[in-house]
Amino acid sequence: xxxxxxxxxxxxxxxxxxxxxxxxxxxxxxxxxxxxxxxxxxxxxxxxxxxxxxxxxxxxxxxxxxxxxxxxxxxxxxxxxxxxxxxxxxxxxxxxxxxxxxxxxxxxxxxxxxxxxxxxxxxxxxxxxxxxxxxxxxxxxxxxxxxxxxxxxxxxxxxxxxxxxxxxxxxxxxxxxxxxxxxxxxxxxxxxxxxxxxxxxxxxxxxxxxxxxxxxxxxxxxxxxx
Amino acid sequence: xxxxxxxxxxxxxxxxxxxxxxxxxxxxxxxxxxxxxxxxxxxxxxxxxxxxxxxxxxxxxxxxxxxxxxxxxxxxxxxxxxxxxxxxxxxxxxxxxxxxxxxxxxxxxxxxxxxxxxxxxxxxxxxxxxxxxxxxxxxxxxxxxxxxxxxxxxxxxxxxxxxxxxxxxxxxxxxxxxxxxxxxxxxxxxxxxxxxxxxxxxxxxxxxxxxxxxxxxxxxxxxxxxxxxxxxxxxxxxxxxxxxxxxxxxxxxxxxxxxxxxxxxxxxxxxxxxxxxxxxxxxxxxxxxxxxxxxxxxxxxxxxxxxxxxxxxxxxxxxxxxxxxxxxxxxxxxxxxxxxxxxxxxxxxxxxxxxxxxxxxxxxxxxxxxxxxxxxxxxxxxxxxxxxxxxxxxxxxxxxxxxxxxxxxxx
Numbered sequence: 001x002x003x004x005x006x007x008x009x010x011x012x013x014x015x016x017x018x019x020x021x022x023x024x025x026x027x028x029x030x031x032x033x034x035x036x037x038x039x040x041x042x043x044x045x046x047x048x049x050x051x052x053x054x055x056x057x058x059x060x061x062x063x064x065x066x067x068x069x070x071x072x073x074x075x076x077x078x079x080x081x082x083x084x085x086x087x088x089x090x091x092x093x094x095x096x097x098x099x100x101x102x103x104x105x106x107x108x109x110x111x112x113x114x115x116x117x118x119x120x121x122x123x124x125x126x127x128x129x130x131x132x133x134x135x136x137x138x139x140x141x142x143x144x145x146x147x148x149x150x151x152x153x154x155x156x157x158x159x160x161x162x163x164x165x166x167x168x169x170x171x172x173x174x175x176x177x178x179x180x181x182x183x184x185x186x187x188x189x190x191x192x193x194x195x196x197x198x199x200x201x202x203x204x205x206x207x208x209x210x211x212x213x214x215x216x217x218x219x220x221x222x223x224x225x226x
Numbered sequence: 227x228x229x230x231x232x233x234x235x236x237x238x239x240x241x242x243x244x245x246x247x248x249x250x251x252x253x254x255x256x257x258x259x260x261x262x263x264x265x266x267x268x269x270x271x272x273x274x275x276x277x278x279x280x281x282x283x284x285x286x287x288x289x290x291x292x293x294x295x296x297x298x299x300x301x302x303x304x305x306x307x308x309x310x311x312x313x314x315x316x317x318x319x320x321x322x323x324x325x326x327x328x329x330x331x332x333x334x335x336x337x338x339x340x341x342x343x344x345x346x347x348x349x350x351x352x353x354x355x356x357x358x359x360x361x362x363x364x365x366x367x368x369x370x371x372x373x374x375x376x377x378x379x380x381x382x383x384x385x386x387x388x389x390x391x392x393x394x395x396x397x398x399x400x401x402x403x404x405x406x407x408x409x410x411x412x413x414x415x416x417x418x419x420x421x422x423x424x425x426x427x428x429x430x431x432x433x434x435x436x437x438x439x440x441x442x443x444x445x446x447x448x449x450x451x452x453x454x455x456x457x458x459x460x461x462x463x464x465x466x467x468x469x470x471x472x473x474x475x476x477x478x479x480x481x482x483x484x485x486x487x488x489x490x491x492x493x494x495x496x497x498x499x500x501x502x503x504x505x506x507x508x509x510x511x512x513x514x515x516x517x518x519x520x521x522x523x524x525x526x527x528x529x530x531x532x533x534x535x536x537x538x539x540x541x542x543x544x545x546x547x548x549x550x551x552x553x554x555x556x557x558x559x560x561x562x563x564x565x566x567x568x569x570x571x572x573x574x575x576x577x578x579x580x581x582x583x584x585x586x587x588x589x590x591x592x593x594x595x596x597x598x599x600x601x602x603x604x605x606x607x608x609x610x611x612x613x614x615x616x617x618x619x620x621x622x623x624x625x626x627x628x629x630x631x632x633x634x635x636x637x
Contacts, residue, residue, distance in 0.1 A: 081542070085545020098235075
């Protein structure tokens with residue numbers, strides 16, 4: 001059974017004019033444990049909405065999103081929160097680190113709602129991403145590349161089954177982008193976590209053997225393009 | 227641990243508003259506790275310092291003034307009871323009382339009142355269950371046939387004037403000290419210093435009543451008069467009630483020149499009733515300060531909600547439930563109130579020490595700042611609970627934060 005299995009997923013929003021707009025219509029998609037897939041998608045193709053539906057942040061309008069045997073579409077919000085904390089690591093384009101917290105605290109917070117804070121494990125993760133000398137620095141005291149490394153460490157804090165990465169290199173220069181991507185892929189391989197990355201950055205997409213076009217996957221995006 | 231980490235970081239990031247809010251809560255908390263405790267302890271102290279004297283016979287005038295002058299050694303003396311009236315009372319109504327101690331006032335030393343009395347006064351209790359006791363020296367007289375120019379002084383007098391046994395002094399005329407005034411020629415010697423009583427007696431220089439009556443410069447025609455008679459009524463309930471009513475009729479209704487205070491405790495209670503409005507105003511002001519302070523907790527947290535929406539969205543994306551962010555805000559609000567309550571104890575201590583010092587120095591009544599009172603539990607915990615309640619409003623805002631919308635940075 002695949003780790004992630006999507007079928008007939010639709011997500012619609014109500015526009016300010018009162019009309020219903022469907023931004024996501026994915027008939028089928030699946031991801032195996034340990035598999036790494038890149039989804040190519042330009043702005044407005046529903047990348048973030050898809051990842052938010054998979055993460056249980058958004059509730060689908062219809063269809064099923066089955067993660068590790070649990071259907072996120074029918075789960076209650078607290079159940080989705082718990083599943084997200086336990087099974088998913090999320091890496092954002094803007095990192096979304098908490099500015100008032102140190103690197104260590106950011107990683108500990110990532111653990112807090114899942115397996116629980118573990119200082120030694122957090123230190124080990126930061127060491128793995130090359131930040132053992134920056135444990136007590138705040139994000140504002142780090143370079144952009146270092147901030148992304150903290151975000152990677154935080155995403156892996158709960159030993160997730162699935163890592164979602166939304167334009168993880170969007171704010172990085174080419175050199176840092178390659179390094180960050182390599183790091184994400186390596187740590188996912190080491191922990192056997194599946195990786196679903198959405199990007200429109202060729203530097204990212206060229207690295208993946210399994211690269212799919214989100215516009216083809218998402219029928220709603222095709223309708224908008226047409 | 228996680229909740230505290232989030233709360234600690236938030237308080238640190240908003241340190242200035244947290245400090246100001248906690249200070250305002252502390253002010254309200256401290257004021258509320260102090261008003262309550264000062265009122266409670268001062269009432270108790272004033273009621274206790276009647277020294278077991280239930281009644282007073284004095285010259286015609288205000289009962290309150292008679293009590294203040296005779297027991298609290300404050301206010302002006304309402305006048306004198308002539309020797310004949312005093313002797314009549316002592317001989318004719320002995321069945322109504324078990325102890326009657328005359329006092330005479332009219333002199334001072336540097337503002338400390340000199341009170342003439344008999345040795346019987348020291349046989350009474352200055353507070354319930356606490357008799358007078360000497361710290362050093364001896365009492366001035368032990369029989370009715372002899373008196374010497376000797377004085378027994380209260381603890382405050384000894385400390386403030388730096389007096390010891392064998393100190394000599396000349397009394398000044400009047401109840402208040404005036405610079406440049408010439409003292410009486412009579413020289414007195416301190417023979418004993420009383421242990422602290424925590425009552426106005428600590429401020430008094432006690433001398434034999436004959437000494438004050440016959441002081442150089444006092445009119446000899448009043449030599450046998452007294453300022454008041456402090457009375458301990460009979461312990462027999464029937465005799466006591468009969469005595470109170472009889473003496474009330476005899477002196478208050480049957481004469482035009484004497485006043486009988488049949489219950490010193492009632493007069494003190496009436497005095498506090500009259501001052502009750504001031505205490506009520508203070509209590510309402512303190513309550514208002516506390517409520518405004520609680521409102522400031524709400525305002526300070528609510529104002530940070532917009533800038534913290536992204537923080538809540540990130541926490542939610544990490545797996546925190548709505549209940550977690552709601553609880554964090556409520557707890558944060560309660561924590562600010564708790565910090566305020568801690569500051570409140572410092573404010574309380576400051577007010578109490580100031581009030582204690584003023585009351586002790588001016589009146590001689592002692593307060594006990596560290597004595598426990600239920601209000602010291604109720605007010606701080608009440609404010610923490612109030613802090614948690616007002617935290618519900620911003621917490622609801624945090625609860626409703628849209629995660630997907632707020633994960634995107636707002637420019």
